[in-house]
Amino acid sequence: MILAIALTLIASEFQHVPAIYCREFSECLEKLPQGKIVATAVFLADIADYPAMNLVYEKRFPGLKPARNTVSTKLPGKARMSINATIYTGEAEPKGLTPPNVTNIVPISPGILTPDRLFIAGILGRDSNTGTIPEPAEAQIDMCLARLTRVLATANLNSESMLQATIYHSAKIPRALIDTKLKMYFGAQPTIAVTILEVSALALGANIGINGIAAFLPTGG
Numbered sequence: 001m002i003l004a005i006a007l008t009l010i011a012s013e014f015q016h017v018p019a020i021y022c023r024e025f026s027e028c029l030e031k032l033p034q035g036k037i038v039a040t041a042v043f044l045a046d047i048a049d050y051p052a053m054n055l056v057y058e059k060r061f062p063g064l065k066p067a068r069n070t071v072s073t074k075l076p077g078k079a080r081m082s083i084n085a086t087i088y089t090g091e092a093e094p095k096g097l098t099p100p101n102v103t104n105i106v107p108i109s110p111g112i113l114t115p116d117r118l119f120i121a122g123i124l125g126r127d128s129n130t131g132t133i134p135e136p137a138e139a140q141i142d143m144c145l146a147r148l149t150r151v152l153a154t155a156n157l158n159s160e161s162m163l164q165a166t167i168y169h170s171a172k173i174p175r176a177l178i179d180t181k182l183k184m185y186f187g188a189q190p191t192i193a194v195t196i197l198e199v200s201a202l203a204l205g206a207n208i209g210i211n212g213i214a215a216f217l218p219t220g221g
Contacts, residue, residue, distance in 0.1 A: 013090040013114075019043075021079040025053045028083045029060040035087040038094050038112040039067045039119040041211075043082040047072035047201040053081065058107035064096055068108040069122030069211040071168045072201040088114050099150045103129045106203070111151050118155045118214040122168075123147045124206035133205060137173045141181045144208050157214050159186055165212035167196045172207045 015035070022028040032040075044053060050070065058065075066085070075082055088094055097111035097118070098104060105128075112119040125140030126133040128147070134140050152158055167178060178196060186192055202209050 013088060014038075014117075015087040015089055017085040017087065019082045019084045021075065021077075021082045023078055023080050025049075025056040025081050026060075028081050029056060032060070032083065032085055033087065035089065036094050037061075037066045037085050038088045038114060038117075039086040039121075039211075039213075040069075041084050042068060042070040043075060044070065044072045045075045045080050047203065049080060050203050054106055061107065064094065064112075065107050065109045067110070067112045067119040067121035067211070069166070069168070069209065070203045071122075071199040071209070073199045086119065090115065097151070097154055099154045101129075102150075111155060113155060116216050118152070118157060118161075118216070120148070120151055120210075120212050120214065122203070122209045122211045123151065124202060124204060125173075125208040126204060126206045131204070133207070137177055137207070138181070140173065140206075140208050141178060144210055145181065145185050148210055152214060155214070157216070160191075161214040161216070162186070162192045163213045163215050164193045165195070165210055167194065167208065167210050168199050168202060169196070169209075170201060170207040171198060178208070 017033060020028050020031045042053065044050065092115050095113045096109035097113055099110065102110065104110065108121045110121050123144055125144040127143065134143060152161060169178060175196065182194065
């Protein structure tokens, strides 16, 4: 299993909004505090609600869209949705980042830049331009990591820049295979905190996705 090293991820210029549960999508989004929201995680009780949630989400964020991850999992009671968020409280204005020649069909930003952080939205094991999902599980993981590399490279970063990553996968992707691929990508002893969770379903029919935070670390002089 990949080694997880504890790091301080949410510095003084970031505020974490814990999970908000609701039965109506608009209710969840209305309860989010005002501010420069740079990242959100959305959990749906039923992935079939994904298109309807997107319509409400886009109205809540008519301008810059946060880096977002969306999966389906069991929620308490009759909740249909849960959302948490990270708010940037510094003076600079966050900026959106999209790799060249990438089609984005949902209301998210692939990456959000703050002065020292890159917040990476959920990157799926599917081709964002064609919607194609490779059949082999290994190919889906490889596509997911290749797309992560493109997002990082667009910000002049690489895998060593990652501070934290969360990998969501369905039962179709073996956990052992994920561990093996992550060790190959990040190294056997990476300086990154990794969480791997199996969920009921991911957006757009994907079986694996990754999101996280990378840092613009100072270079030694």
